[in-house]
Amino acid sequence: MDKREQELRQKVADLKAKAEECNNSGKYEEAKAKIEDAKNAKNELDNYLAMMQIQVSEPVNSQAGILPPSSVQNEDPSYKDVFMKAIRGQH
Known part of the structure; x- marks a missing residue:
């Protein structure tokens, strides 16, 4: 049990005790509010x-969002030119 959980549990217990106290002393509206x-x-x-x-662990690749370097760097420029001409509709 961590600190935040302890604080929340204590808060619930305190409010419940205050509601019981108000109910026992005849302050029903105040008790209802505390409840x-x-x-x-x-x-x-x-x-x-x-x-x-539902907490999940850190992703394996901690550099999420960074693309790996391009694997095709020594590509023959003539292929690129042919491809671009085909895209543009030039013969």
């Missing part, structure tokens, strides 16, 4: 735990 806050905090905790489960 809603506790539910929201619980949802936040659930979302955090779900995110922790």
Whole structure:
């Protein structure tokens, strides 16, 4: 359990305790508000735990986005000229 998870769990427990305290003292509207806050905090905790489960490792190629160098560098320029003429429709 990491620090963030501990904080979220403590927040849920504190809100639940405050809701019980308000309910026991007859402050029902305040208790209802604390219960809603506790539910929201619980949802936040659930979302955090779900995110922790789907984390992925770093990609094998850490230089993502960088293309490898062109493998054809000593190409005969005449092939390129013929290709470009064919594309342009020139004979």
